[in-house]
Amino acid sequence: MKLFYVVSVHHTFNTTTIICVSRLYIRVRIFNENGTSKMRYDLKQKLLLAEYMTTQSIDLSARQQVMVLYTANSALDTAVIAWSFYDGTGKTTHMAGDQNEPPYQTGLDALLDGWRLIQASPLVSHVSGDEFKTGYLKYEFFFEKMVAMEEV
Amino acid sequence: MSKPILLSSEKMAQFASRGFLMMEGVVPKRINDQFLKDIGKVPESEISDPMSYYGKVMGSSAIPVVSAGVPLSDGYPADNALAKMLALPKVMGAVQSLVGDAPSFDHHFLHMTFPPNFYQDSSRPQASQHWHQDSTIDPRQAFDVQIMYFPHAVTAKMGGTRYLPGSHLRIVSEAAIGRYQNIRGQEFVTCKAGTLLFMHMGIWHGGGLNLSNKVRYMFKIRMCPTQRQERLWDTSDLGSDHFEQRPIFWTGLKGITNPIHETLTTSEPWFEHDTGRLEYINRVLFWRYLLGDNSFDADYWLTRIENEFP
Numbered sequence: 453m454k455l456f457y458v459v460s461v462h463h464t465f466n467t468t469t470i471i472c473v474s475r476l477y478i479r480v481r482i483f484n485e486n487g488t489s490k491m492r493y494d495l496k497q498k499l500l501l502a503e504y505m506t507t508q509s510i511d512l513s514a515r516q517q518v519m520v521l522y523t524a525n526s527a528l529d530t531a532v533i534a535w536s537f538y539d540g541t542g543k544t545t546h547m548a549g550d551q552n553e554p555p556y557q558t559g560l561d562a563l564l565d566g567w568r569l570i571q572a573s574p575l576v577s578h579v580s581g582d583e584f585k586t587g588y589l590k591y592e593f594f595f596e597k598m599v600a601m602e603e604v
Numbered sequence: 605m606s607k608p609i610l611l612s613s614e615k616m617a618q619f620a621s622r623g624f625l626m627m628e629g630v631v632p633k634r635i636n637d638q639f640l641k642d643i644g645k646v647p648e649s650e651i652s653d654p655m656s657y658y659g660k661v662m663g664s665s666a667i668p669v670v671s672a673g674v675p676l677s678d679g680y681p682a683d684n685a686l687a688k689m690l691a692l693p694k695v696m697g698a699v700q701s702l703v704g705d706a707p708s709f710d711h712h713f714l715h716m717t718f719p720p721n722f723y724q725d726s727s728r729p730q731a732s733q734h735w736h737q738d739s740t741i742d743p744r745q746a747f748d749v750q751i752m753y754f755p756h757a758v759t760a761k762m763g764g765t766r767y768l769p770g771s772h773l774r775i776v777s778e779a780a781i782g783r784y785q786n787i788r789g790q791e792f793v794t795c796k797a798g799t800l801l802f803m804h805m806g807i808w809h810g811g812g813l814n815l816s817n818k819v820r821y822m823f824k825i826r827m828c829p830t831q832r833q834e835r836l837w838d839t840s841d842l843g844s845d846h847f848e849q850r851p852i853f854w855t856g857l858k859g860i861t862n863p864i865h866e867t868l869t870t871s872e873p874w875f876e877h878d879t880g881r882l883e884y885i886n887r888v889l890f891w892r893y894l895l896g897d898n899s900f901d902a903d904y905w906l907t908r909i910e911n912e913f914p
Contacts, residue, residue, distance in 0.1 A: 536785035
């Protein structure tokens with residue numbers, strides 16, 4: 453018996469698509485709105501992705517901690533000028549104005565401490581006439597840590 | 605009526621640069637006491653949650669109800685604490701320097717932050733207010749002023765207003781900045797009773813977390829200019845060298861100081877490397893607007909990029 457791990461579920465207006473991985477396969481299953489199976493695709497190759505996902509032993513009960521760091525320029529190794537935490541474990545609460553010192557001096561320090569970078573703001577060309585306008589903080593980096601609930 | 609004490613050029617440049625001016629303890633005790641009495645006391649036994657407390661105070665306080673757009677001078681009866689506060693020479697002078705001698709009233713509001721016991725029976729957890737910029741996207745060069753009036757002393761535990769110096773020229777959409785929690789250089793009001801904070805309408809700010817055992821009050825009045833905000837302050841102290849440039853970058857260690865140029869080109873801890881320079885440019889543009897003279901520059905930030913040939 454193959455052991456599959458569900459890695460994502462997508463809902464559209466009349467179908468549900470479930471993507472699962474095992475050590476050797478990526479399986480895509482599509483269900484009708486009444487829950488009956490519509491299609492099944494098995495990608496019968498030893499895919500690195502499947503290998504990776506299974507060796508990482510995905511714990512579906514894990515919760516995400518999100519940290520957002522804003523740096524002084526687009527390089528991850530520059531100083532953190534602003535930061536936020538959102539804790540999906542529910543064990544800590546963070547809010548505006550709760551800290552005066554950043555958790556890391558640079559974004560690189562966060563990587564060194566095991567945070568995974570999941571999004572970085574793009575560099576956008578300046579629209580003519582808007583070159584000197586300032587607004588939102590420009591260099592935003594989203595990091596995550598997945599925390600097994602038993603660790604909490 | 606006493607004569608208004610106008611702001612100096614240096615104070616005005618500080619406002620242009622950082623977006624606020626603080627007047628510590630400028631309102632005397634008798635006015636603070638009168639204002640606190642006007643708010644009224646709501647018995648603790650009648651408190652169930654913050655919203656019901658707001659409702660009770662709004663229904664029972666003696667704070668006047670004033671329509672938007674009336675002249676500020678007509679907003680409050682002469683014997684009202686707020687009229688007395690606005691008539692203080694330093695307050696009148698700051699208002700006149702910033703928005704002229706005939707500003708219109710926009711709105712006012714009594715902001716309250718509540719201690720933990722107000723949240724015991726509330727479904728809403730106690731939290732600080734998100735960062736925001738008041739009103740909505742406002743790209744004007746003309747500016748409104750908000751006076752934050754702290755009628756009683758504010759300790760660190762009481763969660764005084766949090767604000768970000770120098771953020772006033774950033775154009776954002778109200779609470780769209782709520783994602784940010786902490787920003788280097790953020791400040792929190794802790795002050796004596798009777799302190800006023802004059803703020804440019806664009807300043808990023810938010811209410812703090814009140815961990816004391818008392819309700820914290822802050823009364824905010826927003827006012828709008830009815831005239832071009834040009835040289836409304838006491839300009840008699842503007843030096844003759846005001847338009848002269850000084851050496852920049854390679855300054856021979858001695859440094860050549862010019863208080864206004866210095867103020868307009870002093871960075872804040874949260875400045876990004878590149879947009880920090882844009883902040884200087886925007887401050888210079890703002891100072892040009894206030895002077896009514898587009899030939900002003902500080903440290904060549906604008907002259908350099910205006911050096912264009914047809």
